Amino acid sequence: MTARIIDGKAIAAKVRGEVAASVAEFRAARGVIPGITVVIVGDDPASHVYVRSKERAAEEVGMSGKVVKLPADTTQEQLIQTVESLNKDASVHGILVQIPLPDHLDEDEVVRAIDPRKDVDGLHPENVGLLFSGQTRFAPATPSGVQRILVEEGVEVRGAHVVIVGRSNLVGKPLAGLLLGRGKGANATVTVCHTGTRDLAAETRRADILVSATGIPGSITGDMVKQGAVVIDVGTTRVPDSSKRSGFRLAGDVVFDEACEVASAITPVPGGVGPMTIAMLLSNVLAAAKAAASVPG
Ligand SMILES: NC(=O)c1ccc[n+]([C@@H]2O[C@H](COP(=O)([O-])OP(=O)(O)OC[C@H]3O[C@@H](n4cnc5c(N)ncnc54)[C@H](OP(=O)(O)O)[C@@H]3O)[C@@H](O)[C@H]2O)c1
Numbered sequence: 001m002t003a004r005i006i007d008g009k010a011i012a013a014k015v016r017g018e019v020a021a022s023v024a025e026f027r028a029a030r031g032v033i034p035g036i037t038v039v040i041v042g043d044d045p046a047s048h049v050y051v052r053s054k055e056r057a058a059e060e061v062g063m064s065g066k067v068v069k070l071p072a073d074t075t076q077e078q079l080i081q082t083v084e085s086l087n088k089d090a091s092v093h094g095i096l097v098q099i100p101l102p103d104h105l106d107e108d109e110v111v112r113a114i115d116p117r118k119d120v121d122g123l124h125p126e127n128v129g130l131l132f133s134g135q136t137r138f139a140p141a142t143p144s145g146v147q148r149i150l151v152e153e154g155v156e157v158r159g160a161h162v163v164i165v166g167r168s169n170l171v172g173k174p175l176a177g178l179l180l181g182r183g184k185g186a187n188a189t190v191t192v193c194h195t196g197t198r199d200l201a202a203e204t205r206r207a208d209i210l211v212s213a214t215g216i217p218g219s220i221t222g223d224m225v226k227q228g229a230v231v232i233d234v235g236t237t238r239v240p241d242s243s244k245r246s247g248f249r250l251a252g253d254v255v256f257d258e259a260c261e262v263a264s265a266i267t268p269v270p271g272g273v274g275p276m277t278i279a280m281l282l283s284n285v286l287a288a289a290k291a292a293a294s295v296p297g
Pocket of ligand 1: 142165166167168169170171172193194195196197200213214215216219234235236237273274275277
């Protein structure tokens with residue numbers, strides 16, 4: 001079998017187009033520009049690239065995208081104060097604090113300081129609880145993107161056995177919550193694996209849909225994939241590559257060529273899940289702006 005390559009860029013472009021149309025309608029009806037502010041602490045070059053791309057993507061769909069840059073020696077109190085002033089700013093509908101934060105800052109406390117109605121990353125405990133109780137307000141963007149890919153590709157999730165490798169709060173756990181739900185692109189039987197899983201290959205080989213989010217290139221080999229499975233590779237790791245101008249390339253978790261021999265469909269890296277993340281984030285910002293203006297969905 002040679003797997004169909006899933007075009008995440010095309011699906012993301014479709015989502016961004018839908019968001020742009022809805023933003024235009026909302027602006028015309030309400031005179032409100034949906035706004036996202038990203039807070040970044042320190043000068044990690046990769047984080048600055050991500051933040052710039054979020055700002056640009058917001059502007060492309062007719063939103064206002066702003067960045068608050070804070071120095072690396074910002075204190076916890078200063079960061080919390082910044083978040084609190086954004087909480088009070090009515091022109092800001094979505095707040096995102098770029099992670100990782102420098103080591104001296106407490107990420108969990110910062111997330112808890114964000115007004116849950118502006119927590120477009122879906123990481124505030126209130127939003128996590130809403131997702132797991134089937135009342136999702138904001139699902140984290142990457143798992144939402146995975147679910148949207150499955151829906152767009154016509155993959156039957158209902159009744160499928162989904163195996164997720166990785167249990168982070170950002171990807172694995174919320175994805176499990178979404179796919180366990182009852183709606184469209186859900187109703188799956190879900191297994192979540194991690195480094196404590198006794199026989200990982202035995203678990204992954206049972207998957208109709210295998211999602212890997214380990215961040216370890218090569219951690220999913222072809223023999224770990226069931227014949228005909230759909231493989232979604234969330235892993236995005238920078239590996240040194242002297243043939244690239246940047247000096248690195250992005251690698252997924254899955255040994256792509258091997259998995260292509262057995263899977264029925266697969267996401268590439270780059271060009272699979274990655275482009276979906278920003279698109280789904282923008283969709284959350286629009287939802288936040290609509291909720292603030294009391295416009296349904
Ligand atoms: N495409 C995107 O936009 C996007 C967005 C977010 C993340 N990502 C990428 O997705 C990957 C995962 O991100 P994350 O934030 O979820 O990472 P993370 O917090 O490091 O979590 C990795 C998870 O994988 C598990 N794991 C690692 N090696 C394993 C192994 N050999 N066997 C079984 N489980 C293993 C870990 O288990 P333990 O819990 O036991 O340690 C952990 O639960 C990274 O490459 C990241 O860059 C991409």
